[in-house]
Amino acid sequence: MSVLNTLKERGFIQQLTHEEEIGELLAKEKITFYIGFDPTADSLHVGHFLGMMVMAHMQQAGHRPICLIGGGTAMVGDPSGKADMRKMMTTETIAHNGERFKKQMQRFIDFSDDKALMANNAEWLLTLNYVQFLRDIGVHFSVNRMLTAECFKQRLDKGLSFLEFNYMLMQGYDFLELNRRFDCIMQMGGDDQWSNILAGADLIRRKEGKLAYGLTFTLLTTSDGRKMGKTEKGALWLDAEKTSPYDFYQYWRNVDDADVEKCLALLTFLPMAEVRRLGALKDKEINIAKKTLAFEVTKLIHGQYEAEKAQQAAEALFGGAGKLDNAPTVAVTADTIGAKLLDVLVSTGIIPSKSEGRRLIQQGGLYVGDAKVADPDFLLAAGLFENNSLLVRKGKKNYHRIIIK
Incomplete structure (x- = not known):
């Protein structure tokens, strides 16, 4: 079975630019492709998981992934799927986040012997001459066509900055640059990147006179359409x-x-x-x-x-076995005895806020041991601890252990 059939069977694929050609290409040749990762945090999250799984399936079939860190584009911000403009980041923060990403990706992707590459688009975007970029690249983009893209349409009512309007040109240029440097002929991404992927493939056709391909995979959502994670x-x-x-x-x-x-x-x-x-x-x-x-x-x-x-x-x-050695555990000092439970739960990060804790209590979802907590001012008495350990439960299955140091 070809890797395209594998991706289809497992439910990854949403849209393709040239389905028959891509199927034949992936079955008969070994290609270089890329997926972009926005380095806006120092860790990947479950929303990136699908992209890493796609890269892993492709690499296992003999194809070479490029993990592109958006060091340049992150300084502008991708408007896709965003209601507001993103905060701008420093180059140092972006570089640090990219290094953290690579460590996490290495569980999935083999970077040895050029089997996979990690690139940072800051390498070519941050040294561009703006006027030359407009003459060489901007001339190939139609504003009318760009405004029909979903990533721009949903922001027009609220306001779309010219800074963000450049994003599609920059991502298209990424694809062109990777094509020139590494013979990368396919871009993959979440389905919210479809317009950007098409723009890059079209730019390669116009500048290099050759075909480039695009494929989007489904976003990770629940059966009722909510984002997972x-x-x-x-x-x-x-x-x-x-x-x-x-x-x-x-x-x-x-x-x-x-x-x-x-x-x-x-x-x-x-x-x-x-x-x-x-x-x-x-x-x-x-x-x-x-x-x-x-x-x-x-x-x-x-x-x-x-x-x-x-x-x-x-x-x-x-299972009721009572072995809590591996349960999420937080340590508190002895002077915590007598404090309000909600204060302790917030300070240790077991719940995100007091308002969330009060809501949990009102809904009957907070327990100390086997006893339901009904009072937002519930105090942590010494008698609640057994061998300096106390079990707290949120909802049906979310357990935490509090121990006294």
């Missing part, structure tokens, strides 16, 4: 310091039943026959599929050891 603490990060392996595991363990098969297909390397078998499980048996999903995804991001620890912690907690 949002938690009460914010984004679901791939950095263990931002989202613990246990919390990461629990996120996938608790996905909706309707999303399990799709997530298994997109976010694991399990054979599709096994994905379909697990996805067909019903009622209580679907928990078998959810446990498999949580373990496989956590193993990919954090490694076998951390996945096993997270799994064991979850089984101990939910």
